[in-house]
Amino acid sequence: MRWTEPGLALAMAGLAGAFGQITQPAAPQAPKAPAPMQALKAPATPTPALQRFVVVLDAAHGSNDPGAQLGDGVAEKDLVLTLAGHLQAMLQKQGLSVTMTRNADIDLPGLNRAEIANHAQAEACLVIHATATGSGVHLFTSSLSSHDASIAGVSARTLPNQPAILPWETAQAAYSTDSLKLESELDAALVHAEIPVTMGRASVQPMDSLACPAVAVELAPLAAGNTTKGRPITDERYQTTVEGALAAAIGSWRTDRMER
Amino acid sequence: MISRAHKVLLGLLLLACVAMAAMLIRLRNRAQDRLQEQATSAPAMEASVAVPPTEVTLYVPNDLDDSLVAVHENLALPGNQSVEAQELLTSLVAAFRVPGSTHPIKVANGVNEVYLMPVPQAAGQTGNPGQLAVVDLSAALAAAQPSGIEPETLTLLSMMATLHANMPAITEVHFVVDGQPRATLAGHADLTRTYLASEANPMPNPETAEGAQ
Ligand SMILES: [Zn+2]
Numbered sequence: 001m002r003w004t005e006p007g008l009a010l011a012m013a014g015l016a017g018a019f020g021q022i023t024q025p026a027a028p029q030a031p032k033a034p035a036p037m038q039a040l041k042a043p044a045t046p047t048p049a050l051q052r053f054v055v056v057l058d059a060a061h062g063s064n065d066p067g068a069q070l071g072d073g074v075a076e077k078d079l080v081l082t083l084a085g086h087l088q089a090m091l092q093k094q095g096l097s098v099t100m101t102r103n104a105d106i107d108l109p110g111l112n113r114a115e116i117a118n119h120a121q122a123e124a125c126l127v128i129h130a131t132a133t134g135s136g137v138h139l140f141t142s143s144l145s146s147h148d149a150s151i152a153g154v155s156a157r158t159l160p161n162q163p164a165i166l167p168w169e170t171a172q173a174a175y176s177t178d179s180l181k182l183e184s185e186l187d188a189a190l191v192h193a194e195i196p197v198t199m200g201r202a203s204v205q206p207m208d209s210l211a212c213p214a215v216a217v218e219l220a221p222l223a224a225g226n227t228t229k230g231r232p233i234t235d236e237r238y239q240t241t242v243e244g245a246l247a248a249a250i251g252s253w254r255t256d257r258m259e260r
Numbered sequence: 261m262i263s264r265a266h267k268v269l270l271g272l273l274l275l276a277c278v279a280m281a282a283m284l285i286r287l288r289n290r291a292q293d294r295l296q297e298q299a300t301s302a303p304a305m306e307a308s309v310a311v312p313p314t315e316v317t318l319y320v321p322n323d324l325d326d327s328l329v330a331v332h333e334n335l336a337l338p339g340n341q342s343v344e345a346q347e348l349l350t351s352l353v354a355a356f357r358v359p360g361s362t363h364p365i366k367v368a369n370g371v372n373e374v375y376l377m378p379v380p381q382a383a384g385q386t387g388n389p390g391q392l393a394v395v396d397l398s399a400a401l402a403a404a405q406p407s408g409i410e411p412e413t414l415t416l417l418s419m420m421a422t423l424h425a426n427m428p429a430i431t432e433v434h435f436v437v438d439g440q441p442r443a444t445l446a447g448h449a450d451l452t453r454t455y456l457a458s459e460a461n462p463m464p465n466p467e468t469a470e471g472a473q
Contacts, residue, residue: 067447068407076407129448131408134323138410143459198326201459202413203450218409223324 053254054097056117056125056212059084063107068131070233077105080128083219083239087126090247096254110205118171118211123257124182124250125214127207130233135223136196137242139186140216141179142172143201144208171211178213182253186215189249193241194228213253217246311336318352319421319460321363321414328414328421328460329362331355345374345393345423345430352422353401356415363414370401372438374423379432390431392454393423397445399438405446412449421460431457 059081061067067076081102088098099120101113117125131138172179183199190197207214222238224230231238313334320331333351337344353370356363373396379389405415416435423430434454436442442451 061447065447129409131406131410133406133408133411134326138326138408140409140413198410200326200410200413202409202448203453203455204409204448205450216409220408220410 054122056122057084058101058127060129076130114206114209122212125212127216129218134220138218139199140202142207144173182213186249189245193245321418367404372396392432393430407446409448412445417460424457
């Protein structure tokens with residue numbers, strides 16, 4: 001089992017509080033999103049069917065877990081919360097329902113995040129991080145996807161001080177193909193917005209427990225290239241471009257899913 | 261007046277003392293000879309276990325493109341496999357701290373020890389499942405590790421790829437920090453699970469002449 005027993009107890013005790021953090025669908029007065037640098041696909045007019053399309057945004061870290069220090073005294077927990085808030089507004093403008101795992105500076109264990117996300121029965125889950133390392137946007141899918149069967153085999157075996165794995169912790173395995181498709185959609189939109197993208201697999205909570213197409217989106221500073229200017233991670237224009245690209249990708253994702 | 265019997269007894273005691281002293285001196289000389297023999301033969305023994313440096317492949321991360329780049333080095337690896345694994349990772353961590361590193365982590369001692377053990381097998385499982393390497397990272401490395409999914413994952417993957425490439429018998433890797441289990445390396449990469457060494461699949465870097473695998 002990947003979560004420790006104290007974590008589980010904490011999670012169960014905090015479930016009621018955690019659900020209190022769920023943001024309910026599309027507030028009529030959604031905050032106005034800043035205009036992205038690149039032209040984005042026009043959002044479709046919401047229809048009753050489309051309104052049921054739920055996206056979960058998980059702003060990582062919070063409270064005593066500040067995440068990475070991003071320079072200029074900015075903590076990752078704050079930057080990702082701001083970014084998630086902007087993205088929420090953009091998605092709601094497209095008529096989508098958005099569930100935030102947190103919308104304040106609170107401590108939220110991985111198990112609670114997964115509970116919130118799985119309860120929402122979302123069509124897409126974005127776990128949002130930021131780092132001072134690398135360039136552009138790093139996209140990650142769960143490492144369960146590559147060889148879920150063998151991983152489960154490894155984890156289920158009793159290692160010293162490791163109890164057996166629970167199915168809950170491999171929930172993402174069933175969504176691995178869809179998660180890769182969602183990742184591909186995000187990649188295309190970011191590249192279209194001229195943001196460098198790297199893609200990989202990672203073992204990061206709560207990814208393995210998410211019962212939805214899930215991608216971890218990690219924002220990094222923009223390194224200067226041959227033709228592009230470097231931008232710090234705190235650059236609002238850069239952030240807006242990324243947010244716009246992510247919103248556009250989710251828009252395309254919705255269209256793909258609805259056409260199926 | 262000393263009786264004749266006493267004189268004989270005294271003579272015998274003196275004789276015994278001399279004999280014992282002679283025996284002790286002989287034993288001491290023998291022990292000395294043995295020590296000298298060992299001392300003279302030691303260099304010959306050392307010479308017989310000295311191994312020439314062998315070429316190893318270190319997989320050094322590049323944070324900018326999320327890749328692992330193969331770097332070849334010559335290392336004198338001892339016969340002990342655990343020590344070999346530690347030497348490999350120590351050389352890898354040394355590459356993290358060089359000026360201009362593509363994955364900068366400034367830490368002097370990154371790996372305390374590597375323990376190797378057979379991979380535990382489930383009941384009824386047959387065949388050779390390989391070795392499990394338990395890598396004991398130093399708390400200094402965890403503290404110096406830049407926080408983020410990408411940088412942390414690359415640190416773990418580079419270690420797994422380096423171990424697996426040079427010691428293919430290592431099929432699984434588990435990380436601890438200063439001998440203790442830990443949730444994450446620096447806030448992101450999960451250290452509670454055991455990784456398959458083959459999860460580290462270095463991608464060839466087209467700009468690097470020595471593409472990995
Ligand atoms: Zn983070």
